[in-house]
Amino acid sequence: MQKKALVVSLSNEQPQAQVEKIELAPLPPDWVRVQVAYSDINYKDALTLKAHSGVLRDYPRVPGIDFTGWVTASHDRDFQIGDQVAGIGREIGIQIDGGYQETVDVPGEFLHLLNGQRTLQDAALIGTAGLTAAIGLTKVLDTESMADRNAAILITGVTGGVGGWQLALLASLGYHNLTVITRQVDLKAQLLARGAKQVLTPEQVLLPALKPLAKQKFQLVFDNVGGDLLANLIPQVSENGHLVVSGNAGGIKLTTTILPFILRGVTLHGIDSVNYPHDDREEIWQLFETAFWPAENLRPASQKITFAELLPILTTFTTQAHFGRTIVKFRSRRPRF
Numbered sequence: 001m002q003k004k005a006l007v008v009s010l011s012n013e014q015p016q017a018q019v020e021k022i023e024l025a026p027l028p029p030d031w032v033r034v035q036v037a038y039s040d041i042n043y044k045d046a047l048t049l050k051a052h053s054g055v056l057r058d059y060p061r062v063p064g065i066d067f068t069g070w071v072t073a074s075h076d077r078d079f080q081i082g083d084q085v086a087g088i089g090r091e092i093g094i095q096i097d098g099g100y101q102e103t104v105d106v107p108g109e110f111l112h113l114l115n116g117q118r119t120l121q122d123a124a125l126i127g128t129a130g131l132t133a134a135i136g137l138t139k140v141l142d143t144e145s146m147a148d149r150n151a152a153i154l155i156t157g158v159t160g161g162v163g164g165w166q167l168a169l170l171a172s173l174g175y176h177n178l179t180v181i182t183r184q185v186d187l188k189a190q191l192l193a194r195g196a197k198q199v200l201t202p203e204q205v206l207l208p209a210l211k212p213l214a215k216q217k218f219q220l221v222f223d224n225v226g227g228d229l230l231a232n233l234i235p236q237v238s239e240n241g242h243l244v245v246s247g248n249a250g251g252i253k254l255t256t257t258i259l260p261f262i263l264r265g266v267t268l269h270g271i272d273s274v275n276y277p278h279d280d281r282e283e284i285w286q287l288f289e290t291a292f293w294p295a296e297n298l299r300p301a302s303q304k305i306t307f308a309e310l311l312p313i314l315t316t317f318t319t320q321a322h323f324g325r326t327i328v329k330f331r332s333r334r335p336r337f
């Protein structure tokens with residue numbers, strides 16, 4: 001039996017991707033085979049096509065760090081044929097073949113059983129982006145800063161997957177003093193409609209000159225961009241404020257000083273969704289069943305593409321402006337078992 005897959009190989013140190021037909025391998029003990037319904041595009045997926053990004057170590061590899069679908073074979077007693085599941089992050093699409101193929105084989109421990117309200121499509125909308133946003137939020141939700149629904153909160157990279165989920169979660173939890181940063185000024189009206197109070201460009205929050213401490217403007221900053229933007233935001237975090245950092249879409253270098261942390265008691269929370277423990281992930285999925293599932297008008301924007309459209313969109317994903325989540329539809333109809 002064969003399946004269609006997007007395969008990345010290395011040729012002269014350059015990743016090359018193409019759709020191929022590959023053979024189904026025997027399913028190892030404790031592994032589960034899933035017929036893919038949806039996958040998605042995250043920043044990290046796009047990096048698999050970039051030379052020297054360091055994301056992939058072994059080739060050939062099928063990327064796609066997230067997928068949802070139906071179990072078609074199982075060597076793990078926790079999963080039965082016909083179960084609806086989501087595989088989000090972990091080693092998927094990085095150390096083992098991922099979601100950009102018709103069927104995926106993964107260890108059962110990488111799967112979440114969708115046995116609540118969330119559909120296969122909902123779970124793809126969530127994906128790594130939603131999980132990362134939700135983990136970050138749980139780190140600060142019980143802090144004094146967030147006790148006040150009028151807390152001044154800033155989100156960078158808001159048109160992206162993680163930032164879009166941060167806006168969706170914060171707005172639906174009733175936070176209304178939300179400043180969001182985007183270079184896509186044409187999206188202002190859409191971001192205001194999704195709960196932002198103020199839409200600014202990165203330039204509008206840069207300091208005239210980078211200094212250790214500046215006027216205290218934000219109690220919480222959710223940052224997905226890093227680099228110069230984050231360097232300029234750290235001095236503007238208020239006394240006892242929080243920085244939730246999850247991304248580096250704008251760069252990995254960070255120029256800062258110790259002063260905001262020791263003179264203002266600012267706390268920095270680094271988010272790693274990949275190695276987030278299984279039981280804690282299950283708690284996050286539970287939140288997406290309840291308080292963390294926004295009303296439809298507040299959910300992140302999304303566009304659905306076909307597998308045939310995936311490669312060109314993935315190739316330009318980090319350089320082309322986009323808005324919200326990109327969901328890759330393989331099939332929406334339940335297969336026959």
Ligand SMILES: NC(=O)c1ccc[n+]([C@@H]2O[C@H](COP(=O)([O-])OP(=O)(O)OC[C@H]3O[C@@H](n4cnc5c(N)ncnc54)[C@H](OP(=O)(O)O)[C@@H]3O)[C@@H](O)[C@H]2O)c1
Pocket residue numbers: 041042043044128129132156157158159160161162163181182183184202224225229245246247248249250251271272273274317318321322324
């Ligand atoms: N820590 C974790 O576990 C984890 C999990 C998921 C993602 N991430 C990281 O989080 C980041 C965002 O991921 P994503 O999937 O949400 O990506 P994404 O959908 O591409 O969103 C990134 C957003 O950042 C903005 N941006 C990009 N380059 C920028 C620059 N040079 N200056 C200012 N803004 C810039 C863009 O917004 P505008 O076009 O509106 O300016 C873009 O929409 C990535 O670095 C990713 O690797 C980390």
